[in-house]
Amino acid sequence: MVREWDPRTASSAEIASLLDTLNAVLAADLPDDPPWREVSLREYLAEVMPGERRISWVAQAEPAADGTPGRIVGHVHVLLLGDIGVLEVLVHPDARRDGLGSTLVRVAARRAYQEGFQSLGVEVVGGTPAVGFFEALGFTRDYVETRSVLPLSSVDWPALGEMATGIGAGYRIEFCPGGPPEDLIESYARAKAEARDVADGDLRPSSYDPQRLRDSLDCLHRRGMKPYIVFAIHERTGEVAGLTEVVVPAQHPTRADQYDTIVREEHRGYGIDRAIKARMLLELRAVEPELTEVQTWNAQSNEAMRRVNTELGYRPDRQWCEYGADVAELVHRLDAQAR
Numbered sequence: 001m002v003r004e005w006d007p008r009t010a011s012s013a014e015i016a017s018l019l020d021t022l023n024a025v026l027a028a029d030l031p032d033d034p035p036w037r038e039v040s041l042r043e044y045l046a047e048v049m050p051g052e053r054r055i056s057w058v059a060q061a062e063p064a065a066d067g068t069p070g071r072i073v074g075h076v077h078v079l080l081l082g083d084i085g086v087l088e089v090l091v092h093p094d095a096r097r098d099g100l101g102s103t104l105v106r107v108a109a110r111r112a113y114q115e116g117f118q119s120l121g122v123e124v125v126g127g128t129p130a131v132g133f134f135e136a137l138g139f140t141r142d143y144v145e146t147r148s149v150l151p152l153s154s155v156d157w158p159a160l161g162e163m164a165t166g167i168g169a170g171y172r173i174e175f176c177p178g179g180p181p182e183d184l185i186e187s188y189a190r191a192k193a194e195a196r197d198v199a200d201g202d203l204r205p206s207s208y209d210p211q212r213l214r215d216s217l218d219c220l221h222r223r224g225m226k227p228y229i230v231f232a233i234h235e236r237t238g239e240v241a242g243l244t245e246v247v248v249p250a251q252h253p254t255r256a257d258q259y260d261t262i263v264r265e266e267h268r269g270y271g272i273d274r275a276i277k278a279r280m281l282l283e284l285r286a287v288e289p290e291l292t293e294v295q296t297w298n299a300q301s302n303e304a305m306r307r308v309n310t311e312l313g314y315r316p317d318r319q320w321c322e323y324g325a326d327v328a329e330l331v332h333r334l335d336a337q338a339r
Contacts, residue, residue, distance in 0.1 A: 002074070002103055005058040007045035015042055017072040018058065021092045028093040029128040032149075032317075033255070034293075040224025040250040045077070047222040050215050052081040057107050059091075059100055076104035078112055078120070085112040085327070087122040089130075101133055106334040113327045120327055126319030138333055139323035143299075146306075148314035149255075150294045152285065155313055163278035163311070167232065168270030171241060175283045176229040179217040184231065185210045187240040195262045224250035228287075230280045232263070232272045241267035244276045248288055256284065258296035261305060274308045281312070 007015070016038060023035045048054050056077040061070030073095040079086040087108055091101045112120055122139065124130045135141075167173065180188045193208040220227050225247045232242035245259035263272045284291055297320055298305050 001062075001070075002057055002059045002107060005056045005075075007042050007056060010042070013069070014058070014072060018075055018090075021072055021075065021090055024092050024094075025090050029130070030125065030318075034252045036251045037253075044223045044225070044249070044251055047219055048079065049081070049212075049219050052079060054079045055108070055111055057104060059095070059104060061095075074100050074104050076108045078108040080112065080115060080117060083118065085115075085117045085120045087120055089122070096129070102137065102334060102337065105137060106331070106338065109325075109327055109330045109334060113331050117327055119324055120330060121322055121324045124321045124323050126321060131321070134323050137325070138330060139325045141321050142324045143322040145297045145299045145320050147295055147297050147317045147320045148306075148309055149317045150281075150296075150309075150312060150314040152281070152292055152294070155281065157282075157285075160278045160281060160312070163274050164282055165275070166271045166278075167275040168272075170235050171232050171267075171270065171272065172235055173276060173279050174231045174233060175279065176231065177226075177283075177287060178221075179227050180213075180229050180231070184240060185213060187238070188229075188231075188243060189213050191240045191243055191262050191264050192260065194264055195260070220247060226250070227259075228280065228284065230276045230283070232267070232276050234267060240264075242272040242276055244273075244280050246280055246284065246294065248284075248291065253288070253290045255293040255295055256288070256291055258294055273305065274311060277308060277312055 005014075019036060019038050019041055026033050026035060045056065046054070054077050056075065058072045059074030061073050063070050073092040075090045077088055079088075085108075087105065089101060089104055089108075091104070109120060120139075121142070122134060124134055124139075124141075164173070176184075189208060189210045189212075192213070217227060226249075228246045228248070230244050231240050233239070234241040242261075242263035244261040246256050247259060248256045261273060261277060281294070284294070294314075295317070296309060296314060298309065
């Protein structure tokens with residue numbers, strides 16, 4: 001049974017059942033990734049940025065003979081933002097190869113079509129069954145980046161301390177847990193905006209103006225995701241010359257997510273990128289005692305950042321791909337398959 005589902009009003013049992021399916025998928029497809037926890041999972045699924053909407057459906061097994069509700073064996077949501085809908089699909093390994101995944105994509109695609117969206121995107125992890133599944137549905141690969149993982153147990157901490165201070169004269173580094181201070185918001189947004197033209201992926205949009213940046217940070221906190229920022233400040237102007245962002249999710253606090261690392265063009269060549277990322281790791285070691293790993297994603301063309309990550313100890317893990325499809329064509333194809 002597939003039905004529309006709202007995580008804000010779902011029972012605790014349904015949230016726990018969905019978590020079981022999520023962790024079963026991780027164990028089957030990404031066995032080296034940490035399992036998720038139920039902490040703030042409801043908020044993670046429900047909270048969105050202003051102007052965005054997330055619509056969800058679950059697939060639930062038949063009730064047991066005693067009337068106990070069946071477990072959730074599948075989940076799909078479509079995040080409607082800008083001019084694109086972004087899908088996320090989960091099917092329990094025990095329920096695969098029976099058409100459930102196609103059914104879930106179909107209901108989400110039909111809603112996106114009814115809402116007037118023309119394209120759908122989805123992140124697909126290389127080396128998992130999702131690659132063949134989405135390609136069989138007619139999705140095409142638009143963008144590829146590489147995920148790399150840094151186990152903190154392998155870090156040479158004295159060497160990292162030297163990297164954190166290896167920055168040119170005229171700059172200072174600041175650590176800001178929780179997000180940037182208000183007096184740096186506008187400068188922070190300008191640095192993010194400068195990187196906008198070279199950002200290739202579309203499914204994880206960044207924030208380029210001060211208010212959207214504030215909204216983004218607020219949304220992260222509401223979803224149970226703790227942001228940390230390290231800035232390089234140009235001392236003469238007080239401007240943000242570089243920044244790096246890491247988020248520690250309550251749902252998997254042993255592995256943090258590296259977000260943007262940006263150095264403004266006129267400040268490149270002074271060791272800022274390596275220094276701010278090294279400083280971030282040193283700070284995280286002190287303030288996040290559960291943390292054991294950090295994961296980051298880089299475009300294959302971003303040789304400079306890949307080189308910095310290698311110096312810090314990151315090791316490439318998997319390809320991370322963005323796939324897209326025309327909504328009308330997808331709905332037509334899935335409806336034809338369902339008949």
